[in-house]
Amino acid sequence: MTDSARAYLDHAATTPMVPEAIEAMVEQMGRTGNPSSLHGSGRAARRVVEESRELIAERIGARPSEVVFTSGGTEANNLAIKGLFWSRHGQDPARRRLVFSAIEHHALLDPVVWLGKQQDAEVVTTAVDRHGVIRLDDLRASVEADPLSIAAITTMWANNEMGSVQPIDEVVALARPHGIPVHSDAVQAAGHVPIDFGASGLDAMTITAHKLGGPVGVGALVAVRELELMPLLHGGGQERDVRSGTLGAPLIAAFAAAVDVAVRRRETEAARLETLRARLIDGVKALVPDAVVNGPSDLAARLPHIAHLTFPGCDGDAMLMLFDAHGVEVSTGSACTAGVPQPSHVLLAMGYDEESAGSSLRFSLGHTTTEAEIDRALAVLPEVHERARAARRVRSS
Structure with missing residues (x-):
């Protein structure tokens, strides 16, 4: 068939992939240049990366410096939750609780469970109602029980199976008085509901290209500059020194084109x-x-x-x-x-x-x-x- x-x-x-993303990707695939190189080809590739970063940031209500490119949503989620836990727990060993919803994608669920089994994290699950929306009273009780022990809270923006949109504003409002960083996996929501990272009050957010009409293999962790993250990868120090690795200009250009199309339409x-x-x-x-x-x-x-x-x-x-x-x-x-x-x-x-x-x-x-x-x-x-x-x-x- x-x-x-x-x-x-x-x-x-x-x-x-949308035609605009394919066109952007093919155009850049015909060019040579490592964005970290200082010669002309490298500078041209860097320009593509930075212009793409600016476009993505503009479309999702973020600053360009807050967009950290990754290989996709799974890596971004791992960087967010592991990077936050290691950093915050390292600063204060009492911060060992990770609060997350019962309906997270395995790209977030599995790293949280791993941290609980291998890194002495205390995993606290927020219950959801019959429609797949988190119970704010349950989350409030978890926070107020001992806010100083919480390393991070993570709640997806919208569920990938049920399609239920989560009350992100209220989650942030519960965490903010206690200085608890909040991350949201917005992979399924981006392009389908209004996303404004700056207005949301989130500290970190995950998006990926292939859910938006872009290619598989590129995504981003959007994180405020003040957020301290311990890297998963060590190497050339690219992407604010939290995500080392040569940047793929063709993938990033296609990612930006897809975000642009999805948000505009x-x-x-x-x-x-x-x-x-x-x-x-x-x-x-x-x-x-x-x-x-x-x-x-x-x-x-x-x-x-x-x-x-x-x-x-x-x-x-x-x-x-x-x-x-x-x-x-x-x-x-x-x-x-x-x-x-x-x-x-x-x-x-x-x-x-x-x-x-x-x-x-x-x-x-x-x-x-x-x-x-x-x-x-x-x-x-x-x-x-x-x-x-x-x-x-x-x-x-």
Whole structure:
């Protein structure tokens, strides 16, 4: 089956590059120059990097000096949480608590768990409600119990599976009186909801290119200049001496182009995706009345491009493979854990039992999504649903 015959509804995992990003990347790939070199080619590459840095900063409400380029969201999250913990705990051994939400992506969850197991961190988890939004009272209790012992707080801007947008302003307001740094993984939110790093009051924020229409392999940790981070990598001292490594001008130029396009088109694209999302959900409910739409119902409380549904009596993995056989690509959750036979930790944290969690699918839309792709998914849904239910009945008998 050709790509044109397939319906790609997994944009939250990665989205196709926009033409502007491809053009910027190809143009720079034809040039030579290490941005750290002092000769003409090096200076030209450095100019590309710095102009890209300025454009990204402008589009997300940050200062250029606050944008630290990384290889992507995972590295940025690791640099944020490990760098903060090591720095703050090194200054004061009493600061050993890390407070994070129960629905973080594995790119943040796993480094936090590692710090707990290997670096004597005390991991404190903030609970979430049925819609996947953190419980501020729970966070407040964690902070006020002993604020001086907290090394950092991290709460994602929007959840990658459910699409629920988090109350970042209120998280910052709880932390600020105690001088506790706050980081947010904004990988899924950037380009889909308004992002203003300076106005948010955050100390650090993660974004990545390939969720925005840029290439895989480049992202950024946006961090205020005053924030002390211990590096993960030591070498040439690039990027404020917190992220050594030769900068890839082609990747960075494409990243900037993608950010520019995503932010400039955000409002019109969000409205378009909401319309497509509604078409999908209405169609699913008409065909499978017992399907359950998960996450917040309020438009302002969710991302416009994610629809998360539970199909009672079905196996999510079976539905995924059946959809795929019909040329429709969806997800059972985070792509980083796809294929692992265990329910989503996000759904379990929201109060779903293992059976419901294992019966759920995520449909995520993007800049290439069309009505025809939505209709293709709906056209094959009855057969996919019936075969998945039959397979569950056979296994249960």
